[in-house]
Amino acid sequence: xxxxxxxxxxxxxxxxxxxxxxxxxxxxxxxxxxxxxxxxxxxxxxxxxxxxxxxxxxxxxxxxxxxxxxxxxxxxxxxxxxxxxxxxxxxxxxxxxxxxxxxxxxxxxxxxxxxxxxxxxxxx
Amino acid sequence: xxxxxxxxxxxxxxxxxxxxxxxxxxxxxxxxxxxxxxxxxxxxxxxxxxxxxxxxxxxxxxxxxxxxxxxxxxxxxxxxxxxxxxxxxxxxxxxxxxxxxxxxxxxxxxxxx
Numbered sequence: 001x002x003x004x005x006x007x008x009x010x011x012x013x014x015x016x017x018x019x020x021x022x023x024x025x026x027x028x029x030x031x032x033x034x035x036x037x038x039x040x041x042x043x044x045x046x047x048x049x050x051x052x053x054x055x056x057x058x059x060x061x062x063x064x065x066x067x068x069x070x071x072x073x074x075x076x077x078x079x080x081x082x083x084x085x086x087x088x089x090x091x092x093x094x095x096x097x098x099x100x101x102x103x104x105x106x107x108x109x110x111x112x113x114x115x116x117x118x119x120x121x122x123x124x
Numbered sequence: 125x126x127x128x129x130x131x132x133x134x135x136x137x138x139x140x141x142x143x144x145x146x147x148x149x150x151x152x153x154x155x156x157x158x159x160x161x162x163x164x165x166x167x168x169x170x171x172x173x174x175x176x177x178x179x180x181x182x183x184x185x186x187x188x189x190x191x192x193x194x195x196x197x198x199x200x201x202x203x204x205x206x207x208x209x210x211x212x213x214x215x216x217x218x219x220x221x222x223x224x225x226x227x228x229x230x231x232x233x234x235x236x237x
Binding site: 035044045046047050059061062095099100104105108109110111112114115116117 | 125158160162164166168173174175176179185215217219221224225226227228229230231
């Protein structure tokens with residue numbers, strides 16, 4: 001059974017940094033892209049970042065480019081989100097999610113598994 | 125970036141009645157080489173992560189009740205709940221995965237009358 005478990009959230013001041021972790025199990029981690037998706041309080045879902053199976057490619061939403069870095073460690077089956085220069089508007093629940101890999105088309109696709117999320121609060 | 129919009133923002137439906145949610149993308153998410161629409165639908169209940177309902181615009185995820193159906197192609201899509209049940213009260217999101225930069229619609233809240 002697939003499990004995604006996030007950790008590392010908390011309260012941080014504007015301008016501060018935080019590193020989120022997502023521990024995975026139940027699937028072959030090195031065969032899958034991984035993503036972070038966030039949800040501000042009372043708001044909708046916003047995709048944040050993707051990392052390729054081997055970490056060689058990453059993509060970010062414009063609002064976090066240059067501030068957030070997604071990375072992964074295949075030895076620990078984990079994906080991370082380093083968040084620097086945090087802003088009040090980064091306050092959200094951050095979900096780790098796995099894009100389904102479609103072997104027929106050879107591409108990442110929809111999110112088939114999600115973690116429970118970890119809350120990041122940026123406030124002075 | 126592909127912008128996703130949804131309508132309505134919210135709807136209230138009687139138990140057993142049909143609920144229809146629309147989703148529109150700013151550019152086509154139909155990939156001509158395989159004739160697939162790169163569009164998914166998710167359901168999110170309070171305090172829970174999203175749950176995948178529909179992918180490829182119309183393929184129901186395993187275990188999802190058949191009262192949920194997806195349709196549409198290109199830029200216009202619809203999620204239909206044929207007979208609303210109390211447990212369907214939730215927010216529903218569409219999402220495109222055509223672009224490497226995934227985007228979600230703003231969500232539609234469904235409530236029971």
